[in-house]
């Protein structure tokens with residue numbers, strides 16, 4: 001199957017040591033809603049079959065680009081280009097003006113459907129979701145103005161001043177950052193290569209909350225996948241290295257869909273291998289995984305949402321989640337018990353110190369997270385109970401009781417009010433004409449609201465034995481608590 005814009009690239013790839021099993025793997029242009037370019041099985045492919053291999057020398061990272069060496073390794077570090085994504089972005093901008101990777105870089109998208117490039121009015125459609133807060137646009141712009149542009153201007157021998165507006169502009173910085181966000185892999189050094197003086201884990205400039213991209217192509221632990229989240233603590237523990245972030249030609253041509261993965265990248269000493277992880281039938285798409293992310297994250301990083309048939313008969317993403325801010329929980333509990341902000345501040349500070357999070361996540365299984373129950377209890381406690389719990393040094397047990405259920409219901413209702421539209425509004429909007437951005441934003445909101453409504457209904461169905469006695473007991477205990485707190 002010929003994909004004209006890829007032919008020169010595939011020629012370059014194969015002439016530089018890359019291998020593609022052309023008898024079994026073809027590239028194909030799917031409709032934009034299905035991902036655009038992707039790979040397809042030209043024949044039945046058995047599990048374990050190598051689909052293509054990429055020599056490490058064709059991977060772009062701050063380790064393989066010549067720029068850090070030419071810039072001067074010490075100066076590179078002094079300017080903090082070894083931290084986060086700034087260094088790789090600069091390498092990619094520079095390599096685009098050089099020869100080696102041009103046929104690859106020329107195939108990468110220059111336009112994105114990610115909210116990073118949306119207008120303010122489209123961004124309003126994401127109000128209530130966590131997408132906008134996580135865009136990291138301001139951080140990226142600060143990195144560009146604070147370290148990248150000064151580095152560029154300091155070396156006219158490497159970065160021709162007249163090329164700055166074309167190849168090294170802020171817009172190009174965002175384009176390269178978005179390419180990394182949606183296509184990069186985390187390729188560690190081969191074990192023998194690892195030196196003693198590895199730099200510590202680095203934060204990303206674009207990805208404010210969970211900096212590490214994407215696939216760990218590791219033959220020992222192939223679980224982490226393209227786009228998969230890696231908690232910051234894990235990164236530190238594992239010693240994640242900004243120079244692992246890599247652009248991997250051909251591997252980044254695979255699309256992904258919820259639980260459809262049938263291929264995975266493994267790494268070896270001299271090359272990376274894309275291997276079929278199950279039998280792929282002729283005509284089927286070859287799918288990588290981006291980690292079965294919720295639609296909010298898929299939209300933020302990749303610019304699309306996943307829609308698969310749900311058990312309810314609707315279309316949606318079973319991996320959706322809703323984030324509930326601890327500040328909302330504090331507000332609801334404080335209002336209910338007439339708390340002063342001092343009471344809540346002290347407890348929240350302790351909660352965070354004890355390892356609690358400032359966000360709780362409700363998943364599509366509608367389970368109320370133990371952390372939410374525990375947090376509500378902590379905030380609801382009388383001063384005596386609070387002193388006891390603090391003395392023990394352990395957050396309260398996440399045991400549901402009717403007072404907590406009532407608070408959870410309030411929290412869910414208030415969380416729903418953070419969206420400017422209702423679930424019914426969204427369903428109605430989807431049945432009409434919408435631009436791609438607004439359709440995607442509506443799907444993100446709808447997925448989150450379905451979880452909130454489902455959780456609310458589940459809470460409404462919770463009944464404790466002898467509810468009257470319990471409720472009375474809870475009312476009097478709430479009054480007692482309030483009294484104790486006022487003392």
Ligand SMILES: C[S@@+](CC[C@H](N)C(=O)[O-])C[C@H]1O[C@@H](n2cnc3c(N)ncnc32)[C@H](O)[C@@H]1O
Nearest residue numbers: 033034035036037182252253254255256302304
């Ligand atoms: C790693 S690239 C995959 C190759 C890409 N299709 C291309 O043409 O270069 C990731 C991008 O592919 C697109 N994509 C991947 N899976 C998709 C899907 N299930 N639905 C829609 N777009 C998808 C998104 O634009 C995403 O940012």
